[in-house]
Amino acid sequence: MPEGHSVRRIANRFNKDFKNSPIKITSPQGRFVDSTLISGQELIEANALGKQMFLHFESGTIRIHLGIFGKWSFSKLEKEPVGQVRARFQTEGLIADLRGPTICELIDQAGVQAVYDRLGPDPLWPDGDLKQLARFLERVSRSNSAIGQLLMDQSVIAGIGNVYRAELLFRAGLSPFTKGKSVPQEVLVGIWNDAVVLMALGVKTGLMLTRDGYLSAKVPRFERYQVYKREGLECRLCFGPVSIGLMQARKLYWCARCQK
Ligand SMILES: [Zn+2]
Structure with missing residues (x-):
C-alpha cells in the first residue's frame, strides 16, 4: 500500500x-x-x-x-x-x-x-507545525496500545505505513512493543521530527530512504532499509539478527538488541 x-x-x-x-x-x-x-x-x-x-x-x-x-x-x-x-x-x-x-x-x-x-496529524501537512505535533503526542501518550500499532493507526498519525513504521522505530531505538503512554515525550518528538524529514525526502525522490549516509535515490533497494524486509539478516548496527513478527496481521520488522 x-x-x-x-x-x-x-x-x-x-x-x-x-x-x-x-x-x-x-x-x-x-x-x-x-x-x-x-x-x-x-x-x-x-x-x-x-x-x-x-x-x-x-x-x-x-x-x-x-x-x-x-x-x-x-x-x-x-x-x-x-x-x-x-x-x-x-x-x-x-x-x-x-x-x-x-x-x-x-x-x-x-x-x-x-x-x-x-484522520490524525500528517507529518507532510504543509502547515505541519507544533499543532500537528501536539496532536500526535496527545494521541500516543494516552494510549495503552503498542507504539508499533499506533504508528499504523491513521487516526494517530496519518500517512505512515509498514516501511516507515519499521524504520522510524529502529532509528529511534524504540521497541515496537512499548506502550504508547510509556514512550518518553522526547522520543516521540524525535520520531515525529524524523518522520517530517524522511517523508519530505520521500516526496522529493519518490523513494522511502531511511538510512543516514544512504539518502540518495541511487541507493539500491537492498541497501535502503535498516530493518524492513531484512528478517534473519544481520542488523547493520549490532550485527544481531533482525526479527520478524506479526502485529495486527501486518509484518513487523525490528532488532531486539537495538530497540528497547
Ligand atoms: Zn541491532
Missing part, C-alpha cells in the same frame, strides 16, 4: 498539471457515476492527507483512497482506456487513469471535514 509520501506526490502532480484547467472526468468502468456531476469543471486544488487524496472542484470534492490495489497511470497520448479504469481525468495533452481504488467518491465540504477530523 502506498505510504503518505507517494499520495502527496500524486497531489503535487495534479496541482502542477491539472490545476486551474477544466477537466473532463469519465468512468470507463461505469462505477464512478458521480463523475458526470463534476466533469468539465476546473480543478481548484489537489490535497493529500495521510493516504487519501482530495481533488477540490467548485461543486464538490473527489476523495480517493488507493487502498492496497489502487494505481495511477499518466499518459500524454490520448488512447482508449486499458483494463478497469474507475476514473479518467483528462485535460489538454494529459490523461490520468485511476484503477482499483478502495474509494473514489464525490463528497461535499462537510464530508471533507469529517474525513479530516477522523
